[in-house]
Amino acid sequence: MRSVPRWALLSSGCAPLLLAGGWAVAALLEGPAYDPATDTISVLAAHGAAGSWVMTGAFLALGVCHLLTAWGLRPAARAGRLALAGGGIAALGVALVPAPSSGGSLNHGAVVVVGFTLLAVWPVLAAVRGGGPWGLRLRPSVTVTAVMALGAVWFLVEMNRQGAAGVAERLVTCLQSTWPLVVVASCLRFGASRPVPGGEDRRGRGGDEEGGSGGTGRGDGSPAPPRRPPGG
Numbered sequence: 001m002r003s004v005p006r007w008a009l010l011s012s013g014c015a016p017l018l019l020a021g022g023w024a025v026a027a028l029l030e031g032p033a034y035d036p037a038t039d040t041i042s043v044l045a046a047h048g049a050a051g052s053w054v055m056t057g058a059f060l061a062l063g064v065c066h067l068l069t070a071w072g073l074r075p076a077a078r079a080g081r082l083a084l085a086g087g088g089i090a091a092l093g094v095a096l097v098p099a100p101s102s103g104g105s106l107n108h109g110a111v112v113v114v115g116f117t118l119l120a121v122w123p124v125l126a127a128v129r130g131g132g133p134w135g136l137r138l139r140p141s142v143t144v145t146a147v148m149a150l151g152a153v154w155f156l157v158e159m160n161r162q163g164a165a166g167v168a169e170r171l172v173t174c175l176q177s178t179w180p181l182v183v184v185a186s187c188l189r190f191g192a193s194r195p196v197p198g199g200e201d202r203r204g205r206g207g208d209e210e211g212g213s214g215g216t217g218r219g220d221g222s223p224a225p226p227r228r229p230p231g232g
Helices: 007-030 041-045 052-072 078-096 106-126 138-160 165-193 199-212
Strands: none
Touching: 007 041, 007 052, 007 165, 041 052, 041 078, 041 165, 052 078, 052 165, 078 106, 106 138, 106 165, 138 165
């Protein structure tokens, strides 16, 4: 199985921190008019919002982090890596196609739906058969995708009833941005716990060579002929 570079731990670890930090700072800049329990994250990046530059920067950074993580997750199935990269591109699209200051936007909504869908299904698509890293096994991958799907249903329900849509969105996006870190960490741990292939064989061959190069044997391992006494 191909290894994961350690820099993927940095890209995947920064994703949830940048996202949560972005909406926290942007909400502070927006002031009491913004209610994080009922208002969505996209409102913070809308045209005219006081903290739009912060939230836009967080979306851009999130997209770059997902792209880098997808590149580094070499043990994952290709379909899952492409889906994660697509989610990163969608995050860039959310930053480039922000929500309007009032009302809805079909373009913005389409980008959000595509990005959310890709980030929800990539764990299942990235799963591999056999005893691989825990984060790439089928059972946890199906479980986390199902939880994300239930979170999406909850978010839609809260949007329709004008309830705690902000809470639902934040919980789901936190899970989506954190799961790549879980997968990368499990891949690195799995690679560190695997024995080095052929390590014992190499040590055995080294011992034979050392024994063969001593003064009591030849290089091919056969014993040296006895020495004739002087004058014999």
